[in-house]
Amino acid sequence: MKEIKILFVLILLTGAMYYGIEPYAHHIFNPVVKPADFKFSDLFPADSSPAAVDMERGRLIQLVNEANPEEGRDIVQNFGCQACHTIKSAQMFPYGLGSLEAEEKALIEANGLLPPDLSNAASLYDEVYLIDFMKNPPTPSFTTSHRRHQQELLAEGLATGGDSQKLNTTFTKAVEGFDSKIGSNYVKMNSFAWLTEEQLASVVSFLRTLATPVEKLTPKEVTINACVRCHSIDYDHVPLAAMPKELEKYLGTVPPDLSMMIRSKGEGYLNTFINDPQKHLLGTNMPRVGLTAASQAKVVAYLNQVGDPKADERNSLGLYFVIYFLVLAVLAFAWKHNEFKEIGK
Numbered sequence: 001m002k003e004i005k006i007l008f009v010l011i012l013l014t015g016a017m018y019y020g021i022e023p024y025a026h027h028i029f030n031p032v033v034k035p036a037d038f039k040f041s042d043l044f045p046a047d048s049s050p051a052a053v054d055m056e057r058g059r060l061i062q063l064v065n066e067a068n069p070e071e072g073r074d075i076v077q078n079f080g081c082q083a084c085h086t087i088k089s090a091q092m093f094p095y096g097l098g099s100l101e102a103e104e105k106a107l108i109e110a111n112g113l114l115p116p117d118l119s120n121a122a123s124l125y126d127e128v129y130l131i132d133f134m135k136n137p138p139t140p141s142f143t144t145s146h147r148r149h150q151q152e153l154l155a156e157g158l159a160t161g162g163d164s165q166k167l168n169t170t171f172t173k174a175v176e177g178f179d180s181k182i183g184s185n186y187v188k189m190n191s192f193a194w195l196t197e198e199q200l201a202s203v204v205s206f207l208r209t210l211a212t213p214v215e216k217l218t219p220k221e222v223t224i225n226a227c228v229r230c231h232s233i234d235y236d237h238v239p240l241a242a243m244p245k246e247l248e249k250y251l252g253t254v255p256p257d258l259s260m261m262i263r264s265k266g267e268g269y270l271n272t273f274i275n276d277p278q279k280h281l282l283g284t285n286m287p288r289v290g291l292t293a294a295s296q297a298k299v300v301a302y303l304n305q306v307g308d309p310k311a312d313e314r315n316s317l318g319l320y321f322v323i324y325f326l327v328l329a330v331l332a333f334a335w336k337h338n339e340f341k342e343i344g345k
């Protein structure tokens with residue numbers, strides 16, 4: 001039974017490739033990182049236990065629950081947000097130009113990129129993240145997560161017996177260097193640190209009154225709000241909502257088109273990357289935008305839809321392929337048996 005032996009060798013080789021070499025290579029190219037953290041724990045002091053994080057998040061959500069949305073409306077209208085953001089559902093526009101296209105064009109010219117419409121900000125973005133973001137945009141977008149990952153690298157280095165003095169110096173330099181790069185004006189949105197926490201909560205509470213639940217938004221709508229001020233999605237004819245030259249000045253690069261990201265990076269990578277880019281590209285200029293788990297799932301679904309529209313069809317064909325090859329194997333075996341009989345073994 002030579003065939004069985006050959007089959008066995010084939011299975012062994014394929015198994016070694018599939019379960020051994022491929023995952024090993026993948027793990028070298030894409031080091032394993034912790035799962036996405038939709039509580040944004042790094043916004044809280046490093047020694048906070050998960051329970052302490054929950055408590056602080058609960059306190060902030062409670063502030064939003066108790067806040068007066070009308071006070072929030074007043075702040076949005078008169079003290080800032082409406083100067084740079086459209087809020088379609090509240091009929092708030094920065095310039096009063098009469099059409100959304102004209103407003104967006106003017107916003108891109110003023111900011112270099114289109115600040116997202118805020119109609120659904122309270123359902124797309126994590127509310128606790130939003131409060132922190134308004135206080136000082138670069139902090140939750142970049143700084144805290146960068147610092148946390150540096151801390152983890154330091155702890156890892158110490159635990160594996162590294163030279164503590166050297167590691168500590170590297171850590172201090174990396175954190176100081178990053179913090180000075182990410183000055184308070186690093187993100188084009190200005191800081192609202194002069195508002196009290198209660199006032200910031202009232203802004204979120206006003207945005208809540210406008211927001212459509214994320215389940216009712218299409219994956220495309222979510223992605224446009226969260227990503228296209230920096231990324232085009234050519235395959236679905238979604239242009240970049242920015243001036244490329246200005247974007248390059250701002251971010252040091254024109255960010256890549258997202259059409260094929262689902263294939264080049266894979267869903268697992270995107271899930272952790274979007275939630276916290278510093279995890280994969282320490283020091284990167286891509287901000288964490290603060291999406292909730294549900295909105296991030298919509299973004300990934302959209303990237304799947306654009307980059308791999310035939311995935312379901314392809315997967316459903318798999319079974320037929322297996323059946324086809326089984327039938328072919330039986331026929332080949334019968335044919336060989338027949339031929340060899342004629343040769344006389």
Ligand code: HEC
Pocket residue numbers: 076080081082083084085111113114115116118121125130133134141187188189190192203229287288289290
């Ligand atoms: C000076 C103009 C300006 C003002 C005023 C402003 N924003 Fe922004 N906002 C921006 C720009 C520009 C971006 C995009 C920044 C980027 O992606 O780097 C942005 C991004 C955002 C985002 C996206 C979230 C994220 O993580 O990137 C939200 C939400 C937001 N702003 C809410 C607000 C709210 C609420 C206010 C009022 C309290 C406000 N903004 C006031 C310019 C502004």
Ligand code: HEC
Pocket residue numbers: 226227228229230231251253254255256258261265270273274280281284285286287289299
């Ligand atoms: C404020 C601008 C900005 C926003 C908003 C933004 N990105 Fe990016 N993105 C960047 C920049 C800059 C890079 C290049 C990063 C680098 O090479 O360090 C990047 C790179 C990427 C990459 C490539 C990562 C890699 O490993 O090379 C992916 C994927 C990505 N972004 C997805 C997204 C998605 C999805 C969204 C919306 C949820 C988004 N980005 C929103 C600026 C942005």
